[in-house]
Amino acid sequence: MSGGFDPLHPRDVDLPTRVPLKGDLSTGDVAISLDDAKIFAAPADAGDLVQWRLQLTAWRDGARKRHGEPTRYNDGAAAWASRCFTVAQVWLWDELFFDFEAQRFTPERFLADARERFGGLDGIVLWHAYPVIGIDDRNQWDYYNVPGLADVSAALRRAGVAVFLSYMPWDIGTRRSGDDAAELTAAVRRLGADSVFLDTLKKADRSLVAALDAARPGIGLEGESKLSTDRIADHTLSWAQWFADSEVPGVLRARWFERRHMQHHIRRWHRDHAEELRAAWLNGVGVLVWEVVFGAWVGWNDRDSATLRRMVPVQRGFHRWLVDGEWTPLTVTEGPVVGSSFDLDGIKLLLLANTSDTDAKHQLAGTGWDPLHPGDTSEVITVPANGIAAAVQVSAGAVVPGEIAAVQTALAGEPAVRNSSFRHRRARRLSAPPWPGPAAPAAFSAAAVSAVTVPAGEYTLTVRYRMRETGMYGGAPYVDEWKPLSPRLHDQRTLDRFVTLPRPVHVAAEEVSEAEYARFLDAVGEHAEARDPERPATKVTLARAREYAAWAGGRLPSEDEWQLAAADPGFRRRTPEVWNWTESEHSDGRTRFVMLKGGSAHRSRGSNWYFDGGVQPPEFTAKLLLPGLGLDASASIGFRICRDQSDDGGGPQ
Structure with a gap:
């Protein structure tokens, strides 16, 4: 600990923001201050939930007037980002991604491992230069000038995996080869990238956005950490990095403002990802899987990997509910079990999470329930310790969506796992x-x-x-x-x-x-x-x-x-x-x-x-x-x- 900062605990700037239950949150200084929140904290008293939701809605309506409607999300070319739930960050020379003996890339091996352990990937950040850049005069673009890398990108995209490149604006002390925007757009074209991760940047300069749009219509821009509300309009993705949540999980401000905006929860040094997984689950967003942080092994434990395998079939299968349905945060707050619902076309999707270290039961109210995870019934769901569960309720007269059976089939072999021990690797x-x-x-x-x-x-x-x-x-x-x-x-x-x-x-x-x-x-x-x-x-x-x-x-x-x-x-x-x-x-x-x-x-x-x-x-x-x-x-x-x-x-x- 140095200078009063405890690295094991969130800084003040990381903490969730309390939402006033009184006053007009559509305008004024308080409303504007909420524009800067990371997570809107859940109220301490469950009796305040109805008013809390009304205040969140008032803030969103006012923020839309202040910052405008994010029309970029209406562009079909940009729609892929809202489905990009699970992204891995991979060092180009990760031994699962590159065979040193054969000196060739092995993206198929990396994807197979991800399917087995995480339920597959929707995107990969090809990390290339840091932490080796600077040893000589080579710049960040030189490190993307790799034989066969365009073929790797093409193979990933054929597998349905979006390709992210990394842009490092801090690279100013190596050889100069051209304007950053020109170099980055050239790399995007050469490698067929779908998105750009903005290393150390929360948002890109608007001129860079325009250049990248011209290079690849619908390109995704993903900022690191908190994205300002006014830039959600032209950044379809962002990291939810170092976002501390309330004891009862709260609501992600960027996601509440625009449901089609994709965030990826990430705490890069943690060996326990239960908290960010349940926050992502209840908010209908994704996670970043980052097992090798610039050469340091911080691999995921079996429990959290299994939780992600139980999450992604539901998120992918019920994508329409997550982006278009009526989202009611915290419809369930019963002891350690919390849940949110998403209603669309007479179908209610209920997502549940357990904040405790022991399994918990949740009694489903009403009829027409169909559990999505194996072992549950239409009356009672078991929410595993520090894990998640889901069920769907079909209203009388509603058409039963095919997504229910498809997701149940995908989840049939995915039981909960309790082992949260860390898997060490010794060099x-x-x-x-x-x-x-x-x-x-x-x-x-x-x-x-x-x-x-x-x-x-x-x-x-x-x-x-x-x-x-x-x-x-x-x-x-x-x-x-x-x-x-x-x-x-x-x-x-x-x-x-x-x-x-x-x-x-x-x-x-x-x-x-x-x-x-x-x-x-x-x-x-x-x-x-x-x-x-x-x-x-x-x-x-x-x-x-x-x-x-x-x-x-x-x-x-x-x-x-x-x-x-x-x-x-x-x-x-x-x-x-x-x-x-x-x-x-x-x-x-x-x-x-x-x-x-x-x-x-x-x-x-x-x-x-x-x-x-x-x-x-x-x-x-x-x-x-x-x-x-x-x-x-x-x-x-x-x-x-x-x-x-x-x-x-x-x-x-």
């Missing part, structure tokens, strides 16, 4: 693959390279790093925190590593030079122009750096060996200084990352979101998420090699 260090190629000439072997020796022994290393959302070696950095703020976000931290070297290691005194690397390229049959013998070789992928090291009779040093060697006076840096690859590639099964050492002369300026830059002391370590298809090659990364001393003490081997 393991990966070994370099064997090198089947030729060996370097004896005169150019690692034994002939000037080196410093790290003796065998046990060491305690102090490692310094900047805390980012990637975390460090393992585990999410902000578990169950509400919103990490500075100084917790991007602060400098220290940890100790306990290292044992079983034998001495000889680490090259300098990075491999351009000229040395050119000899390797010639040896493997790739033509290389004459290179500088003093500058470090760069734009070399981790795989290629490993191949060079093996060709030269050695390997890459681990980050610990690199740090220990750097303490030797003979350890040198070529210029311009560059980060060094290390033999410290890790994977937790979803994210691959590598530890870099040394820092670089390059520094991208203008935002704290950029990768670490500048020359760093030996104890500093940076965690780089590993991209595929050669994108890990960087003008700011070089490498040096090392060799282990033989067991008999007879020198390097």
Whole structure:
């Protein structure tokens, strides 16, 4: 806790807004202040619900007069957004989305996993640049210039999944290649995107909206966190990020203003999503599934995954009721069970949620009820602990909609699940693959390279790093925190590593030079122009750096060996200084990352979101998420090699 802010609890700005039960809420300062709410809090006394609903309606009528009717939603090209209930945010190089061994994208594998665990996806945000951007001069558009990515987008859209691109307005310190609006619209056209996620922005500049509309009619714009009421008209989606609810779930202001506006509830660091799921359920909106937050694993538990599987068939099947029906919030407030209803064409859709840790029963009043979830009856519904349930009531004389049977069939194999334990993932260090190629000439072997020796022994290393959302070696950095703020976000931290070297290691005194690397390229049959013998070789992928090291009779040093060697006076840096690859590639099964050492002369300026830059002391370590298809090659990364001393003490081997 710092400066009075407790990261485990909502800030004042995140709290729900109380709705006055007296006074005219259609106009005046109080009404205007409600335009800025995240969630309208439910009244503490159930006896006030009728008046509360009247006041919400008065506010909405007044807000429509103040801000105008959101006519964009009448455009058929934009209608898809109101059906986009479940969206996943995926790092392009997530190991479920990309096969590192085959070096190809596997969107079909990602979608299959989502169908099994979440009931399928309606959209995917293709996250591409942060947190690696800034390591060199490449801009955010360069990171979307990926071979095969347009084919991935096309495959997703054929599967009925909308494609979202990410726009980072804070990217101002990398190379300039054109106006942001022109670059973004070009990417939308090239990749066939349906929507744009506005990273760090609540809303887009109106000129950007116009440019994107021209590029893709009906394009969705999704702001991060609270969207102002006046911009609901041209942003068909928004995040409900860091929205604290009242004890009895309240009403989302943006959704109440325009029923066709889609919001996605998200608390990125939480291991328990029950609260945002029930808020989304009762408001008829969606959720964001984000299991790998910029390299940190925060996967969903079995209970919440099952809850989402029980939600989405109802939401998709009864979409018309959610956007066109008469919405009556909190028609049920019985102990831990709360519910809202949506009436259309003589059919009442009742959505129920349980706010407690134990199962609860709800008695259905009246006749004509048809439960949607397995195991329930036309009289009593079981609402599972921290879960949801639904039923439909058909009025006398009303036509029974086909949606009832279709949804019941979809839900037949979806019982509630009670296990809410977190599924940990442990990162393991990966070994370099064997090198089947030729060996370097004896005169150019690692034994002939000037080196410093790290003796065998046990060491305690102090490692310094900047805390980012990637975390460090393992585990999410902000578990169950509400919103990490500075100084917790991007602060400098220290940890100790306990290292044992079983034998001495000889680490090259300098990075491999351009000229040395050119000899390797010639040896493997790739033509290389004459290179500088003093500058470090760069734009070399981790795989290629490993191949060079093996060709030269050695390997890459681990980050610990690199740090220990750097303490030797003979350890040198070529210029311009560059980060060094290390033999410290890790994977937790979803994210691959590598530890870099040394820092670089390059520094991208203008935002704290950029990768670490500048020359760093030996104890500093940076965690780089590993991209595929050669994108890990960087003008700011070089490498040096090392060799282990033989067991008999007879020198390097």
